[in-house]
Amino acid sequence: MKKILNDPSNLVPEMVSGMVASYPQYIRQIPDTLAVVRNDRAFNEKHAPKVGVVSGGGSGHEPLHMGFVGQGMLTAAVPGQVFTSPTPDQIYAAVKAADQGKGVLLIVKNYSGDVMNFDMAKDLASIDDIKVESIVVDDDVAVEDSLYTQGRRGVAGTVLVEKIVGAAAEAGLDLAALVKLGKAVIAQTKTIGVALHAATVPEVGHPGFELGPDEMEYGVGIHNEPGYKREKMVPSAALAKELLGKIGGHFDGGVAGKKFTVLVNGFGATPLGEQFVFANDVLEQLKDAKADVIFTKVGNYVTSLDMTGLSLTLLQMQDDQWLDYLNAPAATIGWGDSRNER
Amino acid sequence: MKKILNDPSNLVPEMVSGMVASYPQYIRQIPDTLAVVRNDRAFNEKHAPKVGVVSGGGSGHEPLHMGFVGQGMLTAAVPGQVFTSPTPDQIYAAVKAADQGKGVLLIVKNYSGDVMNFDMAKDLASIDDIKVESIVVDDDVAVEDSLYTQGRRGVAGTVLVEKIVGAAAEAGLDLAALVKLGKAVIAQTKTIGVALHAATVPEVGHPGFELGPDEMEYGVGIHNEPGYKREKMVPSAALAKELLGKIGGHFDGGVAGKKFTVLVNGFGATPLGEQFVFANDVLEQLKDAKADVIFTKVGNYVTSLDMTGLSLTLLQMQDDQWLDYLNAPAATIGWGDSRNER
Numbered sequence: 001m002k003k004i005l006n007d008p009s010n011l012v013p014e015m016v017s018g019m020v021a022s023y024p025q026y027i028r029q030i031p032d033t034l035a036v037v038r039n040d041r042a043f044n045e046k047h048a049p050k051v052g053v054v055s056g057g058g059s060g061h062e063p064l065h066m067g068f069v070g071q072g073m074l075t076a077a078v079p080g081q082v083f084t085s086p087t088p089d090q091i092y093a094a095v096k097a098a099d100q101g102k103g104v105l106l107i108v109k110n111y112s113g114d115v116m117n118f119d120m121a122k123d124l125a126s127i128d129d130i131k132v133e134s135i136v137v138d139d140d141v142a143v144e145d146s147l148y149t150q151g152r153r154g155v156a157g158t159v160l161v162e163k164i165v166g167a168a169a170e171a172g173l174d175l176a177a178l179v180k181l182g183k184a185v186i187a188q189t190k191t192i193g194v195a196l197h198a199a200t201v202p203e204v205g206h207p208g209f210e211l212g213p214d215e216m217e218y219g220v221g222i223h224n225e226p227g228y229k230r231e232k233m234v235p236s237a238a239l240a241k242e243l244l245g246k247i248g249g250h251f252d253g254g255v256a257g258k259k260f261t262v263l264v265n266g267f268g269a270t271p272l273g274e275q276f277v278f279a280n281d282v283l284e285q286l287k288d289a290k291a292d293v294i295f296t297k298v299g300n301y302v303t304s305l306d307m308t309g310l311s312l313t314l315l316q317m318q319d320d321q322w323l324d325y326l327n328a329p330a331a332t333i334g335w336g337d338s339r340n341e342r
Numbered sequence: 343m344k345k346i347l348n349d350p351s352n353l354v355p356e357m358v359s360g361m362v363a364s365y366p367q368y369i370r371q372i373p374d375t376l377a378v379v380r381n382d383r384a385f386n387e388k389h390a391p392k393v394g395v396v397s398g399g400g401s402g403h404e405p406l407h408m409g410f411v412g413q414g415m416l417t418a419a420v421p422g423q424v425f426t427s428p429t430p431d432q433i434y435a436a437v438k439a440a441d442q443g444k445g446v447l448l449i450v451k452n453y454s455g456d457v458m459n460f461d462m463a464k465d466l467a468s469i470d471d472i473k474v475e476s477i478v479v480d481d482d483v484a485v486e487d488s489l490y491t492q493g494r495r496g497v498a499g500t501v502l503v504e505k506i507v508g509a510a511a512e513a514g515l516d517l518a519a520l521v522k523l524g525k526a527v528i529a530q531t532k533t534i535g536v537a538l539h540a541a542t543v544p545e546v547g548h549p550g551f552e553l554g555p556d557e558m559e560y561g562v563g564i565h566n567e568p569g570y571k572r573e574k575m576v577p578s579a580a581l582a583k584e585l586l587g588k589i590g591g592h593f594d595g596g597v598a599g600k601k602f603t604v605l606v607n608g609f610g611a612t613p614l615g616e617q618f619v620f621a622n623d624v625l626e627q628l629k630d631a632k633a634d635v636i637f638t639k640v641g642n643y644v645t646s647l648d649m650t651g652l653s654l655t656l657l658q659m660q661d662d663q664w665l666d667y668l669n670a671p672a673a674t675i676g677w678g679d680s681r682n683e684r
Contacts, residue, residue, distance in 0.1 A: 002538040002555070002650065004616040006577045006623075014578075015615045018622030022606075022638040062614040070679075196344040213344070235348045236356075264364075269611035271648050272404040273357045274346040280360030281348070296364040300642070306613050306650075308344065329679075336678050337412070337671075 001205045008202035012059045012081055019066055023333050026070040035094040036066050037076040040331060051169045051178055052076065052098030055107040055162055056091060057114050058083040060305045061222060063334025064159060070332035073166035082201055083223045085113035091121035095132060103131035103175040107162055107182065109154025110138040133175055135182040137161050139189040139313065141250045142219025142227050153221050156265040156302040156311045157189035163335060167325035188318055190250045192243050193311035195220040195267065199304045222304040240281035243312045251316055255291040261326065262296045263313035268303035270310050275299065282312060295326050301334065343547045350544035354401045354423055361408055365675050368412040372439045375432045378408050379418040379439040382673060393511045393520055394418065394440030397449040397504055398433060399456050400425040402647045403564060405676025406501060412674035415508035424543055425565045427455035433463035437474060445473035445517040449504055451496025452480040475517055477524040479503050481531040481655065483592045484561025484569050495563050498607040498644040498653045499531035505677060509667035530660055532592045534585050535653035537562040537609065541646045564646040582623035585654045593658055597633040603668065604638045605655035610645035612652050617641065624654060637668050643676065
């Protein structure tokens, strides 16, 4: 294992410390936790209370979630150890720090440990009279149930949910409206990932599974969970066809005539150039299929440590407002620029 | 070699096509070239002519340079084939597309082929009465001269030069002032990189050099050029100490009491989490050394295909205006958010 680390067991505290020290204009650490909360002036000076939006989960998926904390996106984020759910007390601390008197929405990826611990945090917060609701992201259509999941896993589509719901919270929607919006977006978000090489958890020291020199795992999870098949490598265009075929089948009546957001998400060790070659194939094929792509993102948003591979997400845009929320400003480490003045 | 590609020899055109199709709000392709130019409304409607800022170089370093084209940063960018200089006619086409009647500044990384071809493009443009000047970035202090370079190589510090000069052009500085500013920034920009694993050029099919399972190459270039030593892996904190010691020695009188921008730049296959662990060590050690870090960026900005490793750049901030230029908005694929309202 070759990694730039000190003590592998200390990766998460050092990483959080590095993020906070590098980008204090966006985030600060919540005392006695690994969680972070917004640190911009609008939040700190409590100008206009909004619903807090909190997410979290195991580390190793950076920039998710801490890199998406900032005005217009998440209010706070809670990292667990690598590929391990954060504890209820840490989530509870993030809820308290994010609450501005308007309640807090939890965005939870669908893993058994995360769902359980976020639920416990919700119970803790209810004692404090903080109104807390949660939504569960389960966008991975590769497999039903998985190693750590009942139902479908929550993967790269999470960043789109966080962006839309975060922008809506910034725009002043109340907790009930945000729950409704988040659930509607999740229902239209479908993802499948492929791995060329598995991720190595630092404390384990070797890849989570072995692939042959010309093999690819289709439908892999972001914690090295198995996918739906393992086959020889194919060219990018054939890969795009396979994934679009699988994902498109989850939209009633296919993709023709519908509006979509497309997310091509690198898993950590796949160069951006390859991601754009793949995006080119995806966008061409969607055009041929008469689908209308109105928003695209390509890059490393929801990674899996040093996994080589990428995922494709399609979000069917059922409401024009969703595009406005995607285009709204987000002052974060990881989302990037938001201007869209054509 | 495991890569997500179609025909390796067609990587660059497909990648450019994917970037333009994914982000038409920022860039469009210049007809009959691989080069891209701004596509935002302010540029297309020619509201207020500014000096054009053009960069380019071999591909494989994405998001550099095309990912930095947009209002507030580059006006146009010219990609060559992988690790290969763009041709003079392509650079000339970008100069013509970028020119708004106020002249064009070329930002060139110091490689013999790039310097030669950008010079030829400058000659071509002079026939058209377009005023063109160029500045050469040579921030890599690891070695003097190298495989493809006389003097020092141009590496990750290039993105800081592009951001500062691009913001200054957007603010209305004239060509002579931009040349002066660019040269002043370049003189204060110092970088060293380390590799844990070499990059694989797709058309070659194997890594550019071999490292043992516990070895690291110190001072590596972004085209697999050799560095200044090859040694056993060390922890992140020891690596930070080595690089800071080397780089600090290039600032007269050391780093104490001076203001710096710090860039931790991933080479393509190094997870963001590791980059933040390293940034944490760098920022702590600079604090201990009484240096004042006033701006930090951590992420993949100037990559080397699938190389594992990262580089550290220190830019001594000699003018308060430079920080304003770094913080100014940049509507690009790769620079990220620019808000800094603390």
